[in-house]
Amino acid sequence: MKDSRNLARIIINRRQGQGPLLDFEAGDKVKENRLVSALAESKEPSRNQLIRTLYDQPSVKNDAAFRQLHARVFGKLLNHLYFLDHSDPRYSVSRRYQLECLDLLHKGLILYQEGASALSARVCASCLAKAIQDGFTAYAIEAAQQLRTVYAEMQEVKKFRAVVKELERLQGLRRLEEQAEAIYADVRLARTGPVTPLSTMLAALKPQLERLRQLHLQAQTPGTADIYYRVQIVYLEQSGDYQGIIDFTLEAERQLARGQFNAHRFDIRFNLFMRMYAYLLTQQPERGLEVAREAEKHFHPTAVNWMYFEEHRLLLAMHAGQFDLARRVVQRAHLSPVFERQNKRAQQRWELFGAYLDFVLPPTKPSPARRRELGKLALMMPEYSRDKRGLNVAILIGQVLYFLQEQDAEAVVLRVESLRKYRLRHLREATNQRTRLFLRLLQLIADEQFDPARCAERAAPLLHQLANTPPPGEAFAEVEIIPYPLLWGIILQHLRTSPPALKPLLAAAAASSPATQ
Structure with a gap:
């Protein structure tokens, strides 16, 4: 019981005067808990909104009280990070074991500094064994270094020499790991950096x-x-x-x-x-959806990578032509608590996916707000405008789809002409062949004055080339939100059922436009 007695004395003598954690059991009668609830439940609460929630109305006195409360709550929230539950298997499996090593290392260091050397050695030895077993070499080195210090102080010569030898072995392994980590960092940087041949x-x-x-x-x-x-x-x-x-x-x-x-x-x-x-x-979306159903049980809906997983499930559903499933994925994504935590570019991707889905599966009665959102997306280029790969072309195509749906022939012709110039200026490499072919298909809409029969006839050789052109490597792949051949078929069907009204002057302009290149 000696170790337990020493630990009890350390805690009694060194505990903080004020509790370091929030008392969630006290409920909303405590201002700290009310502030946490307001922060968690509101999307972007302003300072004045929070003051009104807690103190009825803003004032100099209430503002000062709020600053003190907020600082205290923020510190306690940080303290709760030590007690998060990492046992859920849907999070990264390594996180649990990594944090167990870090927790033991922290405890071993505190015990040594409080003079409990024997107990510190036990805890650090446990950390060393766990870190070696799970391959966290950096933590194993720190545990071994602490044991070296403790054993030297305790005059444990045999244990000291053994841990020094183990430390040398671990440091050799760590040097190799650091070289591997440096290479991996270079590889990741090359993937996300500027376009490279x-x-x-x-x-x-x-x-x-x-x-x-x-x-x-x-x-x-x-x-x-x-x-x-x-x-x-x-x-x-x-x-x-x-x-x-x-x-x-x-x-x-x-x-x-x-x-x-x-x-x-x-x-x-x-x-x-x-x-x-x-x-x-x-182009095996059905098989991909089978894997998605298996993978779903491994992804937690509040994990940071949940939305990225959902993006790819959505794309698989779109490529499989399962647009009802795609609609459910989009609706679920917007209701997710993680959605607002995404960066602006990620949220714009979801808006773009939704715009494509509204073209192929129009809502029965789109709300005025939804129509305004789609119009804004069509008229304003999001921050991908300087991105000559990725979603830039998908946005330009999405604008054509929007104006087709609005039956605005003039706007369609203008954007198809912009796409022709874009294709000639930015899509010259062989890796852009699929996108070039699809943009030439869209050019047919203007050239053939929205006639679906003539468009279908002239599209046949381009579709044949498209079918025989595989997707390029990921570094250069334009995103086909809907596979180009499937999307072209949907566009032709749209021209048959809801053709834009072609004004006489517009028809003359289309007839005199440059031939498809």
């Missing part, structure tokens, strides 16, 4: 991948295994080998089942997501 990117990836293989052979730690696995997926992705990603992720799960991956570090969510993504890019 595909051949240049792949040429740089090959030696990096080989270097990672060698580092993992030397280190054999979960950290190097995870990085090597992820960069192999990046290489397949940038090569456009999406079938390779499907095969690779299936084999990774078989290796996990055989114990070749550390189950406390392997992120099954990432593995399933990449397979979903690969099925999308290999």
Whole structure:
């Protein structure tokens, strides 16, 4: 009981005078809890709104009281981070074990500083064993360094020498891991940075991948295994080998089942997501939706990557022509508590997806507010305007769809002409072939004066080329929110059932426009 007695004395003598945590059991009768509820339940509460909620009306006195209350609550909310529940398997599996190591390390350091060296050694030894088992080498090193200090002070010569030897081994492994982490950081930066020629990117990836293989052979730690696995997926992705990603992720799960991956570090969510993504890019959306149903149980609806997972489920539904499912995904996304936490670009993507969905599956009675939102999207270019890859073309196409739906022939012709200029100026590389072909299909709408029969006749050779053009590597892939051939068919059907009214002057302008290039 000696250790327990020492710990009890430390806590009694060193506890804080004021409770460091919020007392949620007290309910709304405590101002601190009312403030937390107001912050959590409101989208963007203003300072004055919060003061009115807590003190009835703004005043100099109430403003000063609010500042003190807010500072106190903010500090207590930070303290609650130590007590979050990380046991839910739908979060990153490694997070739980990483934080357990960090928690033990913190406790061991505090105990040593309070003079409980023997208890500190027990806790740090537990941290060292757990960190080695789960492959958190950096925490293992910190635990070993603390044990070295404690054993030296306690004159434990045998244990001191053993931990020094273990520390040297761990530091060697960590040097290898740091080299792998530096390579992975370079790879991630190259993927998200400015557009780089595909051949240049792949040429740089090959030696990096080989270097990672060698580092993992030397280190054999979960950290190097995870990085090597992820960069192999990046290489397949940038090569456009999406079938390779499907095969690779299936084999990774078989290796996990055989114990070749550390189950406390392997992120099954990432593995399933990449397979979903690969099925999308290999035009197997039904298979991708099957994986999405399996993957859903591994993603928590409040996790930061939930919305990204939902984006790809939406795209799979759109590519499969399951527009009712797509509508449900969009509705669920807007109701998600995570939606407002996304950055502006991510929220704009969801608005764009919704605009496409409204074209192929128009709401029975769109509200005036929804019509205003769609009009705003069509008339104002979001912040992708300087992005010559990604969603820029999807936005330009979406504008054409909006004005087709509005039966505004003049606006359609103007935007189709803008797309023709855009195609000639920005889409010259071979990797943009699918997008170029679809923009030429859209040009037919103006050239053939919205006649669906003539558009369909002239589209046949372009559709044949499109069917024989595979999607490029991810670094250069324009986003096909709806597959181009499927979207073209929907546009033709729209021209048959709801053709725009073509004014005489507009018809003459269309007839004199440049031929499709």
